[in-house]
Structures are given as C-alpha cells and as structure tokens.
Amino acid sequence: MNVINALEHIGKCLLIMLVFSIMDENSLKSVVDFSYTLRSELRNERSWKSYCTFVLVGNQSDLSEMRAVTIEKAEEASMELGCPYVEVSAKTGENVIKAFEGLMLRGIP
Numbered sequence: 001m002n003v004i005n006a007l008e009h010i011g012k013c014l015l016i017m018l019v020f021s022i023m024d025e026n027s028l029k030s031v032v033d034f035s036y037t038l039r040s041e042l043r044n045e046r047s048w049k050s051y052c053t054f055v056l057v058g059n060q061s062d063l064s065e066m067r068a069v070t071i072e073k074a075e076e077a078s079m080e081l082g083c084p085y086v087e088v089s090a091k092t093g094e095n096v097i098k099a100f101e102g103l104m105l106r107g108i109p
Contacts, residue, residue, distance in 0.1 A: 015053050015103050022058040022067045022074070022087065031056070032077050054083040055103040062089035 018035055020027035035054055056078040058069065064087075071087070078085035084102050088095040 015055075015106070017055050017057055017099065017103055018081075018083075019057045019059050020069070022060050022069045023063060025068050025073075028058075028069050028074065028077055032081065035081055053103065053106045054081060055099060055106065056081060056083055056085045057099050058085065058087040059090055061087040061094060062092050 016035075016038070018031040020031045056074065058071075058074050074087075075085050084106070086095055086099045086102060088099050090096065
C-alpha cells in the first residue's frame, strides 16, 4: 500500500502503530520510510493537525532467536522517529495490550 492509498484509509486517525517483523531488516526500514512520508503527507492534508502519534512495534518476538533486527537497532529507529518501541508476539499475545496502551496514552492531550 502506498502512502496516498494509506491516507484514504487512515482518515482522521491520530494514532498509528508502525509494525515490522524483527526477522526482516527491510521491514523496519520500510516502516521508518513510510512514517516519514506519511507525516509529510498528513501535514499537507491537515491544516488542523500537523502530526500523528506513532508507536513502533517489533512483531514476532516469540521467534527472537531468529531475529535479524537487534533491539538496539529498533530502539535507535524509535528514537529517530520520536516514539516508543515495544516488541510483541501476535502468536502468543505477549505485549500486544502494552503496545495498544502505550499508543493510546501517548495520544491523550
């Protein structure tokens, strides 16, 4: 999905979860690039709000022994984006609620 198509689906969303696979370095690069492009487009589209709140989520933590993205690399990306980082496992449910809670708490004015 490109950014323009994503904007159609995002609507007036202010909270965005950027999810990548800890087993794929390219997926981290893709979500970082996507977030910058998305932020730029949202600034153009929304004169009333020039930002979205993001949380960076590394998925597949249940397969951490096969990881390609180190925790340090993911944390660097989250600092670059100015958002928190959390690792989750969609398979086991580990930290999934924590990721959503972190996103919601950041979105409270």
